[in-house]
Amino acid sequence: MIQFKEGNEKQLKDELEKVNPVLKSLLIEMAQWVCAKGFRFVITDLLSEEAEDIKLKRVSKSHREGRAADIRARDWPKDFRRLFEEYFEKRYSSIAAISAKTGEHNLILIHDNGVGGLHAHIQIKPTKGK
Numbered sequence: 001m002i003q004f005k006e007g008n009e010k011q012l013k014d015e016l017e018k019v020n021p022v023l024k025s026l027l028i029e030m031a032q033w034v035c036a037k038g039f040r041f042v043i044t045d046l047l048s049e050e051a052e053d054i055k056l057k058r059v060s061k062s063h064r065e066g067r068a069a070d071i072r073a074r075d076w077p078k079d080f081r082r083l084f085e086e087y088f089e090k091r092y093s094s095i096a097a098i099s100a101k102t103g104e105h106n107l108i109l110i111h112d113n114g115v116g117g118l119h120a121h122i123q124i125k126p127t128k129g130k
Helices: 009-016 021-036 050-055 078-091
Strands: 002-004 041-045 068-072 108-111 119-123
Touching: 002 009, 002 021, 009 041, 021 041, 021 068, 021 078, 021 119, 078 108, 078 119
Parallel strands: 002 041
Antiparallel strands: 041 068, 068 119, 108 119
C-alpha cells in the first residue's frame, strides 16, 4: 500500500501520523487507488522546516503546516499521471489549496523542481483545528 522513500522510511512513517488528518485520509485513499491500478505509491516528503523549504525552492508553508505531501511520480506513465490528477482534482476540489499562481483550487501539482525529481505535490487548504 503506502511505501516510503528508501532511507527515510521510519521518519516518513512517523511524520504521516503528525500531518493534518484530512491529508492523511486523502493519502490513504490515493494509495489504494494507485495500487489498485498496479503502480507504487511512494511518499517522498511530508513535514519540513523553513531551511529545507528554501533549499527545495518551495513557495508555500504547506509542508511545514502538515498539509502537503510529495509522492514519487517518475515511475508512472504520463497518461497515468494525468488520470491520477484528473480523478482526484475533480473529486476533492473542495479541500484543495488555492494556487498562488492561478487563484484556483489546485490539489495536485505534478512537477520536477530540479531538486527532488518528478513528483506529485499534494496540498490541501488549511483546516480548522490544525
